[in-house]
Amino acid sequence: MGKEERDPHTGYLTTGHEWNGIIELNTPVPRVIYFFLSAAALFAIGYWILMPTWPLGTTYTKGLLGDDVRKDVTHAVKQAALDRAVWSARIEKESFADIQKDTALMEAVRETGHTLFGDNCAACHGRTAQGGKGFPNLTTQSWLWGGTPAAIAETIRVGINSTHPDSRTSQMPAFGRDGMLPRADIDKVVAFVRSLTHPGAKDLPADKVAAGKALFAANCAACHGEDAKGNPEMGAPNLTDPFWIYGGDAKTIEATVWNGRQGHMPTWEHRLSALDRKILALYLVDLRKPSP
Amino acid sequence: MFGFHYRLERKAIGLVLAIIGVASIGGIVEIAPLFTIHQTVEDAPDMRVYTPLELAGRNIYIREGCYACHSQMIRTLRDEVERYGPYSLAVESKYDHPMLWGSKRTGPDIARLGGKYSDDWHVAHLNNPRDVVPESVMPAYRFLSRAELRTDDLSNHLKAQRRVGVPYSDDMIANAAADAYGQAAPDSPQAEGVAKRYGKATNIRAFDGKPKDLTEMDALVAYLQILGRLTDAAYKPMASAEK
Amino acid sequence: MVAQLTKNERQIALVILLVMAAVGLAMAAGGRNDPFGVHGALVMVVAILGMFGVISGYYAPEPPEDRLDSYYDAPSKFGIIAAMIWAVIGMFVGDWVAWLLAYPDWTFDAAWASFGRLRPVHTSGVIFGFGGNALIATSFYVMQRTTRARMPDQLSPWFVLLGYNLFCVIAATGYLMGVTQSKEYAEPEWYADIWLVIVWVTYFVLYMRTLARRKEPHIYVSNWYYLAFILVVAMLHIVNNLAVPIAWGSAKSYSLFAGVQDAMTEWWYGHNAVAFFLTSGFLGMLYYYMPKRAQRPIYSYRMSIISFWGITFFYMWAGSHHLHYTALPQWVQSLGMTFSVMLLIPSWVSAGNALMTLNGAWHRVRDDAVLRFMMVAAVFYGLSTFEGSFMAIRPVNSLSHYTDWTVGHVHAGALGWVAMITFGAIYASVPWLWKRQAMYSAKLVEAHFWLALAGTVIYVFAMWNSGIIQGLMWRTYNESGTLAYSFTDSLIAMHPYYVARAIGGLLFLLGAVVGCYNIWMTIRTAPSAAPETAADRPVLGGAVLQPGE
């Protein structure tokens, strides 16, 4: 205790202290440690000279390179947009029809549209754009507001029942809640609506359907049309096809007619550029192609 | 050096003082100048404060630990700007006590979420994320629609906020509970006061679809719909660069 | 426990508990409509139970004078058991949240069981509950033995340990009720923060009083690290938790800082919580238990000095590496990055010093799973600090930040380093403390070792994979020059890794359960220790043991 001794295994001297049986060797610090310490410090000093680093009261050293991440990223985003201009400029300029004919451009539309749609629209319309309860399927031929690329692009720009001043507005009235139709009549008109997609279903007696048909003509046709095939002027859906926003079972249809509906599709004018919106419209038109 | 240490390690107080001294420098050099260097927080004259309802929603966001999965900080990187929008500025969280920048993105960044989706969507999503996003791993928060929002202590919240530096007026503090109610009940008499105190652009809607009840869902959705919209400052650097 | 206290200490304990009960009552009354009141009631009940305990032992005979001939180890025993209980709770919740990320509906539609509320129960449970108890317990053990002095009294160690565990319980139950400040690793609300300050100051004073009684003129390295841990954590905790409560009777407070200043303060705290809680404290542990177990001298005293001061100085600058490319000014990011890189050197010097200490004892590493725990810990310490310094480089961080890579790094450090060194130290201490020849079953220690190693490796590899895939998917561009994947695409790609991680975590948890059983059985077997030598006892009187120079 208290005496410096030589450790037989390493050959180094101890410090001469012992704590509860623990002793320490006084091994000199290996050179390589000083080397790496200096190397790390040199790297740091070099970095400090080149880059903004040290605070000086009310300002800071800017570094010889004058680097600024904010400028860098702004430049990178701009440069990337310029690099894309080979195809994006054409999409901006050319007509929908011309773009659709160009397979190379459409490839860019598909690639870009996938992520744009996935990050912005899929939350509502689903990753495959097939919709979900309350959110329309965008892969069908049946469109609330018209299925031309221009109409779709316009829907995306202004939204539906959105906060945009030019928003498309659509309103399915609350016939039951607002007392426009008694429960019994709603029952009948629901039966009629169901019969459009389930002709001759057992639970839809012909007289009820007929009564419903009359009620439909009086109350609903103004929006959904005499033939119930919808009206893209008012965003009223086609009720004769198998695609439903809210659902085609008796209970849901009844809820729709009783409480009304006012779907909300946000406006994307301030969130997505005109180019992005055009790409999305083209992307959607392209998506629905395979399924007639 | 080793000789000096050999002596230092015999003095407990000396060791303590040395540790405190050595360990203080870094923090002082990095934190203090953030208060003195003016450019640290950008100027944004249009910056507005959270309404009481939004503040209550923010507290629910904190309470539920949403920050464990969502960042609110778009970094200065090309891919982030292209995916989420303009990079976040310091001024945008200048009234955030504490900040909620986050450190993990199990879910996407939501710094620019306000206005991206509809209130209905948020309600559906919070009730069960998998109803609208089948791939989601986010928890369901059904209880928010059932829970009545506590408003009796909102004035205290605003007062404490003012004490730490958020410019709430006496009027705002006095009417905090009524304003919280009014913001989620557009047809109520209280709604007017909200617009008067917090500006015409304030979202005044029945966020949870039920104008009569003031629920925690109202508050949380009101908060989510204001994310990134307290000021337009973030859009300026990008826009001016385009010219 | 009460019987070990002197009459005087019993009286003080009663007064403290009475004050606590009164404070608890006031909190319960003031916070009737608030979780604050629940915590008040909890404090009150705990204090009253404590009073019953003290009163029932009040008339026990005074502890014999010869107690001063031995170290006071009862608190260390308690702390080790508490650490193991928290380990199982914390890791069980960790594995639960891991499964939740793979199967989000494995919950009961209850608010308290959602991911966001459970996650801090996990992080606080393992860091503060498991890690903190292990640090306090081993620091008491190590500080007495390396100073050859018994703690100055019997009451303050209990105040520290029990008070600290009360803090942990308030923290964990608070999260379940939704009480949180949201500051990572500093989530407990203002009143819990204040309580921790009181506990911590007592801890510091106890440490200093013991050091003042030391019979060894030189303070051993372990104590430098434990001291740095206590001091710097106090500093960080107080500054980062400055907040204004909205009212007496409410759990809610608002942080004094906002936005960018708050972010920097939080990560100055958060990073150094890692540094001084999860690194310094555990290095203190390593510096005692590893040479003891390996029966080898510390390889280099001089390297100890370099690494200690390097770590203490450099770490404090590195916090801004959590904020690269954010709204934090770039100059601070430069400082954070460069200091993180320099930090690697002292970190590796400590890892190297630890591993070189094993020179001449590799046969023991082979045969003794306890020492192997410590050896693997030192390796993972080296690995995770290398990884950390690498991730602190801005372009690397641009990929890793926000992803599971960070989580992988955390658990390389947490499982591989923190938990492994703790298990090693606990397995070494238990027979010493309870005066047994050895652990009940060496085979079970071996089993625990392999479960822990397999669990760590699976966890860390799964997270490296998921993190890097995630980071790359977020920034991959297609031929057209636009983003190739949506966020959801990356989410789907994570699923298999999340399942793998949860399985790895389950193995690790199983190992801890095996450890609990083994410790329990060791305590239950009859004492049969090696005979005590003079070195196992404190030195009395004014003797100084070794030359000062």
Ligand code: HEM
């Ligand atoms: C059974 C073993 C464990 C499992 C299954 C586990 C699982 C998890 C999970 C799932 C998370 C959340 C990650 C996320 O949000 O994506 C997490 C976070 C965390 N865990 Fe563990 N864990 C375990 C053990 C530990 C231990 C022993 C410690 C510390 C001593 C620890 C410290 C942490 C920390 C600090 C975080 C937060 C990481 C961050 O915010 O980046 N864990 N853990």
Ligand code: HEM
């Ligand atoms: C040289 C030493 C180390 C350096 C330079 C370092 C660096 C880093 C970096 C760059 C991050 C990622 C920050 C981000 O992108 O958000 C990080 C996260 C983390 N590290 Fe380390 N690390 C070191 C050692 C350790 C050790 C030994 C542990 C022990 C467990 C540890 C625990 C953590 C934790 C818990 C986080 C997650 C923080 C959070 O986001 O919640 N680190 N570290």
Ligand SMILES: [Ca+2]
């Ligand atoms: Ca984190």
Ligand SMILES: [Ca+2]
């Ligand atoms: Ca706190």
Ligand SMILES: [Cu+2]
């Ligand atoms: Cu860090």
